[in-house]
Amino acid sequence: xxxxxxxxxxxxxxxxxxxxxxxxxxxxxxxxxxxxxxxxxxxxxxxxxxxxxxxxxxxxxxxxxxxxxxxxxxxxxxxxxxxxxxxxxxxxxxxxxxxxxxxxxxxxxxxxxxxxxxxxxxxxxxxxxxxxxxxxxxxxxxxxxxxxxxxxxxxxxxxxxxxxxxxxxxxxxxxxxxxxxxxxxxxxxxxxxxxxxxxxxxxxxxxxxxxxxxxxxxxxxxxxxxxxxxxxxxxxxxxxxxxxxxxxxxxxxxxxxxxxxxxxxxxxxxxxxxxxxxxxxxxxxxxxxxxxxxxxxxxxxxxxxxxxxxxxxxxxxxxxxxxxxxxxxxxxxxxxxxxxxxxxxxxxxxxxxxxxxxxxxxxxxxxxxxxxxxxxxxxxxxxxxxxxxxxxxxxxxxxxxxxxxxxxxxxxxxxxxxxxxxxxxxxx
Amino acid sequence: xxxxxxxxxxxxxxxxxxxxxxxxxxxxxxxxxxxxxxxxxxxxxxxxxxxxxxxxxxxxxxxxxxxxxxxxxxxxxxxxxxxxxxxxxxxxxxxxxxxxxxxxxxxxxxxxxxxxxxxxxxxxxxxxxxxxxxxxxxxxxxxxxxxxxxxxxxxxxxxxxxxxxxxxxxxxxxxxxxxxxxxxxxxxxxxxxxxxxxxxxxxxxxxxxxxxxxxxxxxxxxxxxxxxxxxxxxxxxxxxxxxxxxxxxxxxxxxxxxxxxxxxxxxxxxxxxxxxxxxxxxxxxxxxxxxxxxxxxxxxxxxxxxxxxxxxxxxxxxxxxxxxxxxxxxxxxxxxxxxxxxxxxxxxxxxxxxxxxxxxxxxxxxxxxxxxxxxxxxxxxxxxxxxxxxxxxxxxxxxxxxxxxxxxxxxxxxxxxxxxx
Numbered sequence: 078x079x080x081x082x083x084x085x086x087x088x089x090x091x092x093x094x095x096x097x098x099x100x101x102x103x104x105x106x107x108x109x110x111x112x113x114x115x116x117x118x119x120x121x122x123x124x125x126x127x128x129x130x131x132x133x134x135x136x137x138x139x140x141x142x143x144x145x146x147x148x149x150x151x152x153x154x155x156x157x158x159x160x161x162x163x164x165x166x167x168x169x170x171x172x173x174x175x176x177x178x179x180x181x182x183x184x185x186x187x188x189x190x191x192x193x194x195x196x197x198x199x200x201x202x203x204x205x206x207x208x209x210x211x212x213x214x215x216x217x218x219x220x221x222x223x224x225x226x227x228x229x230x231x232x233x234x235x236x237x238x239x240x241x242x243x244x245x246x247x248x249x250x251x252x253x254x255x256x257x258x259x260x261x262x263x264x265x266x267x268x269x270x271x272x273x274x275x276x277x278x279x280x281x282x283x284x285x286x287x288x289x290x291x292x293x294x295x296x297x298x299x300x301x302x303x304x305x306x307x308x309x310x311x312x313x314x315x316x317x318x319x320x321x322x323x324x325x326x327x328x329x330x331x332x333x334x335x336x337x338x339x340x341x342x343x344x345x346x347x348x349x350x351x352x353x354x355x356x357x358x359x360x361x362x363x364x365x366x367x368x369x370x371x372x373x374x375x376x377x378x379x380x381x382x383x384x385x386x387x388x389x390x391x392x393x394x395x396x397x398x399x400x401x402x403x404x405x406x407x408x409x410x411x412x413x414x415x416x417x418x419x420x421x422x423x424x425x426x427x428x429x430x431x432x433x434x435x436x437x438x439x440x441x442x443x444x445x446x447x448x449x450x451x452x453x454x455x456x457x458x459x460x461x462x463x464x465x466x467x468x469x470x471x472x473x474x475x476x477x478x479x480x481x482x483x484x485x486x487x488x489x490x491x492x493x494x495x496x497x498x499x500x501x502x503x504x505x
Numbered sequence: 506x507x508x509x510x511x512x513x514x515x516x517x518x519x520x521x522x523x524x525x526x527x528x529x530x531x532x533x534x535x536x537x538x539x540x541x542x543x544x545x546x547x548x549x550x551x552x553x554x555x556x557x558x559x560x561x562x563x564x565x566x567x568x569x570x571x572x573x574x575x576x577x578x579x580x581x582x583x584x585x586x587x588x589x590x591x592x593x594x595x596x597x598x599x600x601x602x603x604x605x606x607x608x609x610x611x612x613x614x615x616x617x618x619x620x621x622x623x624x625x626x627x628x629x630x631x632x633x634x635x636x637x638x639x640x641x642x643x644x645x646x647x648x649x650x651x652x653x654x655x656x657x658x659x660x661x662x663x664x665x666x667x668x669x670x671x672x673x674x675x676x677x678x679x680x681x682x683x684x685x686x687x688x689x690x691x692x693x694x695x696x697x698x699x700x701x702x703x704x705x706x707x708x709x710x711x712x713x714x715x716x717x718x719x720x721x722x723x724x725x726x727x728x729x730x731x732x733x734x735x736x737x738x739x740x741x742x743x744x745x746x747x748x749x750x751x752x753x754x755x756x757x758x759x760x761x762x763x764x765x766x767x768x769x770x771x772x773x774x775x776x777x778x779x780x781x782x783x784x785x786x787x788x789x790x791x792x793x794x795x796x797x798x799x800x801x802x803x804x805x806x807x808x809x810x811x812x813x814x815x816x817x818x819x820x821x822x823x824x825x826x827x828x829x830x831x832x833x834x835x836x837x838x839x840x841x842x843x844x845x846x847x848x849x850x851x852x853x854x855x856x857x858x859x860x861x862x863x864x865x866x867x868x869x870x871x872x873x874x875x876x877x878x879x880x881x882x883x884x885x886x887x888x889x890x891x892x893x894x895x896x897x898x899x900x901x902x903x904x905x906x907x908x909x910x911x912x913x914x915x916x917x918x919x920x921x922x923x924x925x926x
Contacts, residue, residue, distance in 0.1 A: 088529065088605070110527040113868040163792035163853070166860025185867040215800070218807035221758040222825055225924075227655050283871070327756045329651035365570035373566075379645045381652070400652060430574045437578030437601050440529040445872070471607075499756050 080105065080287045087436075087467035088443050092453075093287040099298035100275035104453045104463070105290050106282040108446055114188050114283040115446040118195055119179035121458050122146075122271035124249040125389070126176065128309040131270040135309070138267060139258040140244075141216075141251015144173040146264050148212050150180070153201040158194055167191040175245055176389050177458060183447070188284075189293055196297040199277070202268045204261035217253050227328045227496045231398060235334040235494035238322035242311040245392045246318075274301040280453040283446035310391045315340055316490060323495040332496040333404035334396055335411055337486045341393040345459050351386070352435075352469045353481035354395070358384040359431035360423045360478070361414075362397065368414050377407045395486055404495040412488040422482065428475035439467045509880070509891060510717070514725050516732035518707040522717035523876065529605050531613055531713025532873045533620055533720065534597035537705035538884060540737030541590045541674045547681025548689055548697035553583035553594050554642040555634050555694065560619070561626040566638075572619070576612050577601040581619060587679040589739035589816030589885055594701060596624060599873075602714050613715040617723065625727055627698070633691035643686060650680050657922065658808075661761035662823050665920035668751050669765040673740050675817055706735045708884060712873045739885070741770045741818050745915040757924035759807065760828045764838060765920070766820040768813070769913035774890050777815045777883075778862075778898045779906040784813035785858035786907070787845055788822055792857050794841040795822065805834040816885060820914060831921050839916065848908045859899050866896040 080093040080103070092106040101118075124144065128137045151158045151171070162169040167184035169191075180198060184191050223229045233248055240246040250256075281290055317338050346354075362368050362384050372378040382399035401407045423431075442448040456463025512520045539549065563569035573579045579600030586593045598620040601612045628635050654660050663678065670676040680686070709724055711717050745767055771777045788795035788811030795809040809824040822842075826834045869875035869892045876892065883890045 108527070108871075111871050113864075113871045159791040163790065163857035163860070166857075166864045168861065168864065169791070183864075183868065185864045211804075214804050215807060218759060218825065218827065221827075222807055225657055225757045225759055327654070327657075329654045330648060332655075363570075363574075365567060365574050367567070369570075370567045373641060376644060379648045400648060430571055433576075433607075434574035434578035436607070437530075437576075440577070440601055440605055444528045444530055 079291060085443070085464045087464065088440065090443075095291070097291070097294050097298060098300065099294070100273065100301045100303060101294065101298060102278045102457055103290060103294060104278070104280045104457060105285050105287040106280070106449050106453065107285045107287070108283050111284045111446065113183055113185045113446065114281060114285055115181065115183045115450050116192055116195060116279065116281045117179050117181040117450050117454055118199055118277060118279045119177050119454050119458070120271050120277045121176060122178050122267065123174050123176040124247060125244040125310070126271070126308045127244050129270060130307045130309065131266070131304070136266055136270070138263050139251060140247045140255040141249070142259055142263060142267055143178055144250045145212065145216060145256055145259050146267055147171050147173045147178050147180075148216060149204055149209065149264060150198060150202060152208055153197065153203045158198045161194045162191060165190045165194070173249055175249065179454065189289065192290065192293045193297050196293070199272060200299060202265065202272070204264045206261060209259060209261050209264065213256060216250060216256055220248075220250050220253060223248070223250065225326070227326050227332050230324060230326060231332045231334045231494050231496045232396070234322045234324055235336045235396065235492055238319040238494060239317045239336050239338050239394060239492040240392060241314055241318040243313040243391050244310070245389070270304065270306040273304045274298060275303040276306070278454050278457040280450040280457070282450040282453070308390070313341070313391055317492045319492060321493050321495075323497055325497045325499045327499050328496055329498070330400050330402060331404050331498060332398070332400050333407060334398040334494040335408050335491060336494070337395045337415070337488070337491045339393040339395070339485055339487070341388075341391050343390065345390065346388050346393060348461065348465045348469050349473060349477070350481060351388070352466050352473055353478045354386050354485065355435055356428060356431045356473070356478050357423060357482055357485070358386065358395065359434055360427040361418055363431060363434065365430060366427070372407070372410065375410070377401050377403060377410060404493065408493045412491070415486045415488045418486065419482065422479040423475055425475050428478060432470060436467070436470055439470070509889070512721060514728045515730065517734055518728045518731070520709045520711070520717075520721045520724055521880070522711045522721070524714070524717070525712055525873070526714050528713060528873060529602055530599050530873070531602050531715055532597065532599045532710070532877065533617055534595050534710050534877060535620070535624060536593050536595040536708045536710070536881060536884070537701045538588070538591055538593045538708070538735065539701065539705045540735060541587065541592045541677055543674075543677055543681070543685075545697055545700070546592055546677050547685035548693045549592055549594050549701065550585050550680050551639070551643060551646055551686060551689055552694050552697045552701070553585055553596065554646055555638050556623050556627055557581055557583045557596060558638050558642060559628045559635070560622040561628055562622050564628045576610075576615055577606065579612065579616055581623065585679050586881070587675070588881065590674040590737070591739070591885060592679065593881060593884065595881070596620065604714070613713065614719070617720050621723060621727070624702070632695070634694050639691070639694065643689070646680070646686055647683060650683050650686065657755070657757055657761055658823065658825065661763050661920065661922045662821055664753070664922070665763035665765050665821065665918055666819075668749070668920055669918035673742065703731055704733050704735070706733065706884075708881070710877045710880070712877065739816055742767055743769060743913065743915070745917045748916050749918045751918065751920045752923060753921070754923045757922065759825045760831055760924045761922040762806075762824045762826050762831055762834055763920045764822045764835065764916060765918040766822070766842070766914045767917050768818045768820050769910065770818045771815055771910065774894070775898065775902065775906065776910060777890070778895060779902050780813050780815060780910045781862055782858050782899070782902055783845070783907045783911050784811045784820060785862050786850055786854050787811045787841065790857055790861045792854070794845065794854065795838060798841055799824070799834060799837045803837055805830045805837055809834070809838070815882070828923055831923065835919060842914060842916075846908070846911045846914060848904065850904055850907065855904060863896045863899040866892045866899070
């Protein structure tokens with residue numbers, strides 16, 4: 078067998094890896110007894126990669142290009158991929174994030190044909206002035222739909238205020254104005270720079286046979302010469318750009334996101350750092366924490382309250398968000414709690430409780446093929462063992478978490494983003 | 506995975522078990538079904554929130570959540586659904602299978618105990634639920650109800666149903682009204698609790714590697730001597746005198762158009778599948794009539810999809826459109842429905858719908874939550890429909906059966922939420 082068997086150690090399961098002759102890295106994680114399969118192929122090209130060097134040439138593309146390219150790749154000279162998937166019964170989709178673009182499908186039969194369609198899709202770009210122009214209306218509508226989404230806006234506004242130069246401060250889909258500048262040439266330039274199989278990863282999970290995946294790859298993938306593409310990011314100061322940003326939208330009650338910006342360099346955070354942050358946030362603000370209780374009792378939060386760690390090249394931030402009747406008050410209480418946290422640290426008891434919770438959460442994600450595949454592709458993009466976190470979880474200590482805390486949650490370097498109600502709108 | 510085994514505890518209370526060793530997380534849930542009623546809908550919802558907040562053994566929200574973390578992040582929660590004109594309150598627990606516990610604990614039996622404690626031994630003071638628990642949950646529930654307004658796509662569909670079914674129980678919604686939640690008393694909550702345990706139709710589901718016999722006995726000791734039979738039925742409206750139009754405005758950039766159709770009640774399993782296929786052909790896939798014609802060819806909207814409710818026999822079509830295109834989109838949608846009713850279904854559309862629907866049924870088998878949700882959908886019917894049975898049936902449904910259901914579609918209400926241009 079050409080694929081190497083690897084172990085998802087915490088759950089005693091085998092999965093398979095190889096780099097195909099074409100350059101594509103392939104991961105297969107079979108789920109015993111499952112009837113459905115989830116497959117995702119992706120490249121490390123997202124909205125933040127708007128400036129890069131390709132073949133020695135510096136290129137800058139309009140905001141929203143990665144997302145536009147995702148839409149347009151679904152079309153080829155022979156028609157659109159959805160029509161082809163309709164013939165195999167697969168449910169297909171795609172998404173663009175800040176730093177990746179992924180194409181996926183799930184199916185219960187005729188996996189071979191659907192995977193063939195997926196391979197064709199990413200290997201047959203077809204952009205003409207007409208097809209590119211046609212997409213502007215639909216993407217314009219998509220942008221408008223997101224403009225109406227308070228959950229989306231509260232986070233986007235936060236990033237915009239927190240980051241002074243880094244392109245994470247721009248909307249993933251761009252704006253109606255920026256996407257009007259996109260041409261077939263720009264799309265080809267991005268395609269040639271980032272959609273090289275050496276830069277891409279395929280992950281399959283669920284009902285899956287590694288040999289079958291490889292056989293389809295042999296048949297469908299065209300050899301690729303590696304290309305050199307280097308993404309460029311501007312220098313980003315440590316300090317937040319603005320400490321406050323607000324927008325009024327038709328919502329039933331205000332919404333807030335409080336982001337604590339951190340030092341971020343040219344590297345991703347390590348697995349250990351990520352695990353420590355997860356434990357820290359669960360112990361500090363999870364549903365069993367005294368803080369959570371305090372916030373509920375004082376009626377400052379409801380079930381929408383949550384925490385998130387956002388991290389990539391050049392950006393790292395802890396974000397607290399949720400609906401609240403009093404965003405400013407909630408932000409103050411959170412900052413005060415953070416100050417106390419820096420003083421007291423996380424207790425052994427809270428550490429252990431959070432760690433057990435996270436172990437269960439990891440087990441939960443192993444039951445879902447799409448979660449496993451997404452986890453694998455994100456790990457592979459960074460060149461890491463995708464399942465290292467669950468092993469790491471058992472080895473870190475409360476002292477590690479408290480050490481990690483020192484680089485995080487600076488109460489003097491945060492931004493509050495607020496979505497306010499528009500007064501007097503609801504006539505129900 | 507082995508099949509579903511149904512054991513009657515007493516009349517109206519059934520214990521369902523599915524032994525399945527494919528997962529790392531097992532599930533146990535109790536669904537209590539009662540007729541939807543204006544006087545009790547809100548009480549049932551608030552009760553479900555209060556019950557899952559604490560119990561006699563863990564009388565404080567934080568201690569209960571800490572216990573759940575200890576049990577490796579187990580989940581304990583309530584979900585309320587509207588199924589036809591009935592309300593289904595589900596209290597569910599899910600947690601790590603024993604073989605994955607790091608210190609040899611029996612998470613599954615601990616969780617079963619906890620679930621029983623939540624249901625049967627709540628925290629009571631002076632014979633009623635705790636004041637603070639009730640007030641905290643009431644506030645959060647009110648905020649949840651208000652927040653339905655934030656997500657405009659869902660909000661618009663709910664508004665359309667409210668308008669369309671305003672003289673039917675269906676318009677109550679799954680939460681009851683805001684005013685009812687505000688005014689609920691301790692007495693009403695106690696009455697709701699007793700009513701659910703004594704009068705509701707109960708379906709218990711145990712899924713995973715655990716031992717069903719032990720859990721069965723546990724529930725039999727509670728429900729063994731309390732037979733019950735729920736009354737009531739869902740009102741199916743098939744006559745539409747005149748199409749009603751409702752327009753509301755809001756500060757949004759993308760307008761919403763929702764069209765509600767009445768349909769004949771699909772009485773048999775075959776009819777349910779035929780109606781599901783009908784909706785898939787019309788607006789259930791990226792190659793459906795609505796998506797292909799209204800979005801792709803005519804560029805009239807960003808999304809345009811249909812959903813069929815088999816228990817209330819409603820087909821809802823919803824779409825996100827530019828304000829200037831609302832009228833055109835409405836006409837284009839009506840045109841596609843008429844084509845469907847005339848039997849203008851291509852072989853390609855038929856095959857695509859069959860494959861997509863079949864695949865959705867089979868995929869449901871790979872998630873314990875989906876399996877249980879699937880069975881709940883037919884809870885009001887004589888016999889449960891299993892995902893496998895549904896998947897097998899898909900290929901045998903003829904175009905004629907689909908057109909027969911489609912022919913009964915009648916446009917009832919058009920609702921638009923209009924934004925600023």
